[in-house]
Amino acid sequence: MGIDLDRSYGYLMLFTDGNRIDLHIQTKECVMDSYVSDKLTITLLDKDNCLPTIPESTDIDYHVKRPTESMFMDCCNDFWWCQQNVAKGIWRDELPYAKSMFESVVRHNIDIAIPWFN
Secondary structure, three states: OOOOOOOEEEEEEEOOOOOEEEEEEEOHHHHHHHOOOOOOOOOOOOOOOOOOOOOOOOOHHHOOOOOOHHHHHHHHHHHHHHHHHHHHHHHOOOHHHHHHHHHHHHHHHHHHHHHHHO
16 A cells, blocks of 8 residues: 555655754544554644544554563574575575575574563
């Protein structure tokens, strides 16, 4: 799904003091489609008072949740099962295959598991 530039646009601003702002401007219709979906939303300006009231901003949806035993075991099993495909691809000198297996399968499981250990 691409970005509809007729309904929204982003400005990435980097200031000389190192501060940056990701300013996202949307039409009212576009805002109403997604306004309450992210709990980090903060309204900076609503001069026409047309936006609904939202709860105070919180990052609770971004906290790492402890995996269930099944989630953990599935992730580990998939990692070790597919890791041998990477080794097999390297041994056979099929480097594009090995890289593809690592980047599309094995790496995905690493990315899932890393936050669980912090």
